[in-house]
Amino acid sequence: MNRAAIIANPVAGNKDLLHRLESIQQALSKQINEVILYKTSSKGNGAQIVQSIAHQVDMIVSVGGDGTVHELINALCPLEHRPILAILPGGTCNDFSRTLCISQDPDEAIEQLLARNTTHIDVGKHNGNYFLNFWGIGLITQVSERIDPDIKRDWGRLAYYISAFQTFAEPPSFFLEVESESNYFRGNATMMIVGNGSYVGGMETYFPRTSVQDGYLDVLIIRKASLEAIHAIISSHLLDQRPYGEDLLYFQAKSLRITTSPSLKIDCDGEKNTFTPTQLTVLPRHLQVVMGNDFIHRSSCLSFKDLSV
Ligand SMILES: Nc1ncnc2c1ncn2[C@@H]1O[C@H](COP(=O)(O)OP(=O)(O)OP(=O)(O)O)[C@@H](O)[C@H]1O
Numbered sequence: 001m002n003r004a005a006i007i008a009n010p011v012a013g014n015k016d017l018l019h020r021l022e023s024i025q026q027a028l029s030k031q032i033n034e035v036i037l038y039k040t041s042s043k044g045n046g047a048q049i050v051q052s053i054a055h056q057v058d059m060i061v062s063v064g065g066d067g068t069v070h071e072l073i074n075a076l077c078p079l080e081h082r083p084i085l086a087i088l089p090g091g092t093c094n095d096f097s098r099t100l101c102i103s104q105d106p107d108e109a110i111e112q113l114l115a116r117n118t119t120h121i122d123v124g125k126h127n128g129n130y131f132l133n134f135w136g137i138g139l140i141t142q143v144s145e146r147i148d149p150d151i152k153r154d155w156g157r158l159a160y161y162i163s164a165f166q167t168f169a170e171p172p173s174f175f176l177e178v179e180s181e182s183n184y185f186r187g188n189a190t191m192m193i194v195g196n197g198s199y200v201g202g203m204e205t206y207f208p209r210t211s212v213q214d215g216y217l218d219v220l221i222i223r224k225a226s227l228e229a230i231h232a233i234i235s236s237h238l239l240d241q242r243p244y245g246e247d248l249l250y251f252q253a254k255s256l257r258i259t260t261s262p263s264l265k266i267d268c269d270g271e272k273n274t275f276t277p278t279q280l281t282v283l284p285r286h287l288q289v290v291m292g293n294d295f296i297h298r299s300s301c302l303s304f305k306d307l308s309v
Contacts, residue, residue: 065091194218
């Protein structure tokens with residue numbers, strides 16, 4: 001490997017790694033001829049940096065949270081030559097780094113970066129936007145929109161759960177039509193979430209068994225935010241089975257066509273810039289990433305006990 005670029009977001013939640021950027025650069029320089037360090041100057045600058053350097057580097061290291069990773073992969077994924085992506089978790093939730101089993105401890109994460117064990121992972125795509133972790137509408141969007149930035153800064157991941165409890169008291173309801181290659185749903189719903197990775201808000205709440213290498217997106221539609229639906233989700237965790245119940249629907253898909261009434265704001269890896277209707281597809285093994293030590297082991301025990309798709 002000849003060249004790498006570190007792209008760090010100085011305003012992301014966890015500042016531990018920011019003070020160590022020069023030492024990370026030096027450590028990588030022992031293995032790689034040239035390592036360039038960039039600090040983003042504003043939202044969108046990370047994407048500009050990727051567009052200007054991607055053809056010259058073999059690896060891009062994201063230092064920041066899921067918003068930073070999301071911005072970088074949206075510039076990386078449309079390219080023909082895509083450098084390897086490495087993630088050093090420097091945000092608040094760091095969902096995608098967790099899916100890749102990257103340690104949340106800065107020293108261990110740097111060790112894993114230096115080991116440079118890589119694998120290829122699936123990427124989700126909707127209307128020209130790319131996502132690694134999740135795509136959602138309804139309750140999930142309202143939960144993250146209601147998060148108080150002061151609570152997020154002081155309480156980190158807990159802010160998501162405070163907001164979830166507040167939103168659950170008055171869940172949204174909308175008309176949803178979803179068509180995949182093997183499933184069709186039409187009716188009222190309170191939330192739809194599509195997972196590529198398994199973490200949302202720092203926890204494996206919806207997709208503890210999803211794989212980023214199976215060529216499928218996992219789809220969960222919650223018709224009603226009822227105790228029955230919560231019970232079905234908790235039971236699926238405890239029993240290692242697909243969530244099943246009157247108030248929800250769970251399936252896997254390679255492509256989805258989604259319409260809602262009214263049009264809804266989409267939460268995609270935590271970014272909320274797009275609206276329904278939309279079409280989703282999965283790009284199998286589209287991106288080469290640096291993985292954590294347990295990734296291979298975790299991937300080998302991901303299937304549900306009930307194997308039907
Ligand atoms: N220099 C900058 N100034 C302001 N915003 C920036 C800058 N660089 C990047 N951003 C934006 O900051 C936002 C927040 O960053 P990020 O999501 O990585 O951190 P976080 O919210 O703490 O982490 P997480 O999403 O994992 O909870 C992202 O949308 C990113 O595009």
